[in-house]
Amino acid sequence: MANLRIEHLNKRYGATTVLNDVNLKIEDGEFVVLVGPSGCGKSTLLRMIAGLDGASGGDIHIAGKPVNTLAPAERGIAMVFQSYALYPHMNVRKNMTFGLKFTGVPPAERERRVAEAARMLRLEELLERYPRDLSGGQRQRVAIGRAIVREPAVFLFDEPLSNLDAALRVSTRVEIANLHRLLKSTIVYVTHDQVEAMTLADRIVVMNKGCIEQVGRPLDLYYAPANLFVAGFIGSPAMNFFEAKVGSVEGGCARVAGPGFRSFDLPTASLRVGDTLTVGVRPEHLGRGEDGPFAVEGVVELVERLGESSFAYVRRADDRLFVAEVRGRQTPMPGERATFFAAARDVHVFDAASLRVSTQNDA
Amino acid sequence: MTAEQRARSLGVHLVLIAYSLLAVGPILLVVMNSFKTRSAIFGSPLAPPDATTFSLVGYEKVFRSSHILTYYSNSLIVTLVSMALVLLFGAMAAWALTEYRFRGSTALALFLSIGIMVPIRLGSVAILNMMRSAGLNDTLTALILVYVAQGLPMSIFILSEFIQQIPKDLRDAARCDGVPETRIFFEVVAPLLRPAIATVAVFTIVPIWNDLWFPLILTSSDSTHTVTLGVQQFLGQYITDWNSVLAALSMAILPVVVIYVILSRQLIAGLTSGAVK
Ligand SMILES: Nc1ncnc2c1ncn2[C@@H]1O[C@H](COP(=O)(O)OP(=O)(O)OP(=O)(O)O)[C@@H](O)[C@H]1O
Ligand SMILES: [Mg+2]
Numbered sequence: 001m002a003n004l005r006i007e008h009l010n011k012r013y014g015a016t017t018v019l020n021d022v023n024l025k026i027e028d029g030e031f032v033v034l035v036g037p038s039g040c041g042k043s044t045l046l047r048m049i050a051g052l053d054g055a056s057g058g059d060i061h062i063a064g065k066p067v068n069t070l071a072p073a074e075r076g077i078a079m080v081f082q083s084y085a086l087y088p089h090m091n092v093r094k095n096m097t098f099g100l101k102f103t104g105v106p107p108a109e110r111e112r113r114v115a116e117a118a119r120m121l122r123l124e125e126l127l128e129r130y131p132r133d134l135s136g137g138q139r140q141r142v143a144i145g146r147a148i149v150r151e152p153a154v155f156l157f158d159e160p161l162s163n164l165d166a167a168l169r170v171s172t173r174v175e176i177a178n179l180h181r182l183l184k185s186t187i188v189y190v191t192h193d194q195v196e197a198m199t200l201a202d203r204i205v206v207m208n209k210g211c212i213e214q215v216g217r218p219l220d221l222y223y224a225p226a227n228l229f230v231a232g233f234i235g236s237p238a239m240n241f242f243e244a245k246v247g248s249v250e251g252g253c254a255r256v257a258g259p260g261f262r263s264f265d266l267p268t269a270s271l272r273v274g275d276t277l278t279v280g281v282r283p284e285h286l287g288r289g290e291d292g293p294f295a296v297e298g299v300v301e302l303v304e305r306l307g308e309s310s311f312a313y314v315r316r317a318d319d320r321l322f323v324a325e326v327r328g329r330q331t332p333m334p335g336e337r338a339t340f341f342a343a344a345r346d347v348h349v350f351d352a353a354s355l356r357v358s359t360q361n362d363a
Numbered sequence: 364m365t366a367e368q369r370a371r372s373l374g375v376h377l378v379l380i381a382y383s384l385l386a387v388g389p390i391l392l393v394v395m396n397s398f399k400t401r402s403a404i405f406g407s408p409l410a411p412p413d414a415t416t417f418s419l420v421g422y423e424k425v426f427r428s429s430h431i432l433t434y435y436s437n438s439l440i441v442t443l444v445s446m447a448l449v450l451l452f453g454a455m456a457a458w459a460l461t462e463y464r465f466r467g468s469t470a471l472a473l474f475l476s477i478g479i480m481v482p483i484r485l486g487s488v489a490i491l492n493m494m495r496s497a498g499l500n501d502t503l504t505a506l507i508l509v510y511v512a513q514g515l516p517m518s519i520f521i522l523s524e525f526i527q528q529i530p531k532d533l534r535d536a537a538r539c540d541g542v543p544e545t546r547i548f549f550e551v552v553a554p555l556l557r558p559a560i561a562t563v564a565v566f567t568i569v570p571i572w573n574d575l576w577f578p579l580i581l582t583s584s585d586s587t588h589t590v591t592l593g594v595q596q597f598l599g600q601y602i603t604d605w606n607s608v609l610a611a612l613s614m615a616i617l618p619v620v621v622i623y624v625i626l627s628r629q630l631i632a633g634l635t636s637g638a639v640k
Contacts, residue, residue, distance in 0.1 A: 007448075047535075050535075051538075052535050052538060052539070052541055071538070071541075072535075072538045072539045072541070073538070073539065073540065073541025073542075074541075078539060079535070079536070079539045081532045081535070081536060082532075083530060083532045085530065085533050085535065086536075087533065087534035087551060088555065089554045089555065093479065098537075098540060098542070098550075099537070099539075099540025099541050099542060102540070102541045102542050102543060102546065103541045146536075146540070150540070217458035339637075
């Protein structure tokens with residue numbers, strides 16, 4: 001078990017920069033999830049922590065020790081791959097013990113570790129089987145078992161669940177959470193799946209184009225996204241954005257106005273008249289009943305019914321669409337005119353540089 | 364199956380059967396006639412041996428009048444050692460060229476591929492001189508060296524293709540597991556290359572076993588002759604001892620057939636993998 005420190009990490013392939021000045025501190029025993037759009041460099045970052053790819057610049061420290069020049073096996077990491085990467089010609093037991101031979105673990109200790117990992121992952125029955133005779137979920141558990149027996153300081157997972165079907169994904173997710181509770185080890189976990197990220201993470205790292213956009217606890221990212229990218233990336237369906245301008249500033253309050261929604265007062269001191277803004281409201285925070293400082297009106301075009309709630313696609317006066325989540329049995333009809341409101345604390349405002357404008361509502 | 368499909372499948376099979384007969388026929392003829400008396404060979408060359416024509420005289424003569432067992436063991440040694448070296452070095456070179464980027468790796472790959480395009484026999488004279496000045500003429504080592512050089516380019520080419528198909532994650536997983544690079548090659552990559560290695564083995568063995576040219580120019584004494592060269596002594600300019608020639612040839616065919624049968628399952632897997640996922 002160990003902490004992990006990444007400082008000014010860069011990665012370039014020829015002229016293309018894949019990672020750009022990544023800084024990250026991960027505490028001992030923390031479960032950190034990396035999310036971001038495809039191609040943003042999540043796998044690259046993970047592979048660099050593992051030592052499978054070299055850095056173009058910057059440092060990685062594991063347990064306080066610089067590991068830049070160390071081989072993967074010397075870093076005290078274990079990696080679980082999306083493709084499982086089990087050795088096809090070895091049975092489950094051999095898959096788990098194969099690596100231990102080379103790291104000086106005595107045979108009796110190897111057996112003990114395999115037995116323990118097998119018990120933890122319910123693999124006892126499968127130890128003599130070959131990977132080709134296992135189901136996808138079982139293979140994934142073997143891959144995790146192979147990582148566990150190494151007793152690494154840091155676990156690295158690269159989209160470990162994305163080859164599993166939906167039901168299995170949920171149960172394996174729970175298993176991984178339990179495993180983390182049991183082992184108390186440091187975990188860095190890459191995923192595409194927001195639900196996985198939100199449920200598993202102590203902290204989430206949102207990446208975009210090789211840079212870290214925000215690091216924070218799941219609910220912090222959800223309720224106080226630091227910038228436009230994080231606001232749009234976290235949450236599903238994505239946050240609605242409205243273009244706006246500061247109309248007037250008076251007594252620590254800015255009047256925010258824009259096409260399609262009703263102007264409202266924003267209690268902040270940092271804005272000037274004429275500033276361009278983006279106002280963001282999540283579909284699930286747009287309600288029909290209550291009144292709020294934020295109100296937007298439009299004609300319902302389409303309703304997607306999911307059961308417990310429905311998504312209404314609404315066209316604003318300025319001809320743009322936004323989405324609102326409607327709960328309960330009373331769904332609006334297409335063609336109906338409706339007004340949606342949002343509470344002050346659910347309205348996110350971003351400035352021209354896409355950064356969050358802090359307001360007194362945040363407190 | 365519709366009538367049209369059946370007709371087409373029949374046609375395909377006819378062609379295949381005809382081709383098989385054409386390929387197997389001569390071999391069958393050689394083996395069959397090697398068990399017959401000399402007069403029967405000429406009297407009715409297409410008839411199988413029967414009670415009156417059956418004779419082992421060819422085999423007796425081969426064993427009595429020549430060093431056939433020496434030739435045999437020479438051929439086996441040369442073929443198997445060459446094959447082992449071609450497979451070992453071929454697989455290692457293929458691994459190095461596909462897995463590692465190092466200075467000159469592209470140039471090296473190009474250089475090796477030249478060996479596929481230029482037949483090694485063009486260099487016979489140079490090889491002969493080289494072997495003589497190295498003191499290796501009339502040794503099996505000389506043959507082995509030449510055959511390794513002959514077999515390597517193609518084996519590197521084929522094995523590289525197969526190595527590229529092995530998932531990269533597998534090597535990365537082994538590296539994370541702390542497996543040393545040599546062990547990754549021998550214990551993770553090589554076992555997965557089995558079908559490819561069988562394919563390369565067959566492609567390497569057959570031309571070496573059947574080669575007449577290099578034993579002819581590089582070996583001169585009975586103790587270093589191979590089977591194919593040894594058979595030549597029964598083919599005279601004026602009289603040919605057909606019994607012995609056919610018997611020796613039949614024996615020369617045998618090992619290749621045995622090896623092919625052993626490797627054929629792997630071979631078929633090797634030839635069709637990639638084509639059929
Ligand atoms: N060997 C390479 N040469 C050049 N570019 C590369 C190389 N490997 C990766 N890249 C680039 O680096 C970027 C990041 O790749 P990476 O695999 O880390 O993305 P990712 O965030 O894991 O994406 P995904 O979610 O699809 O797995 C991509 O744009 C990719 O094209
Ligand atoms: Mg990836």
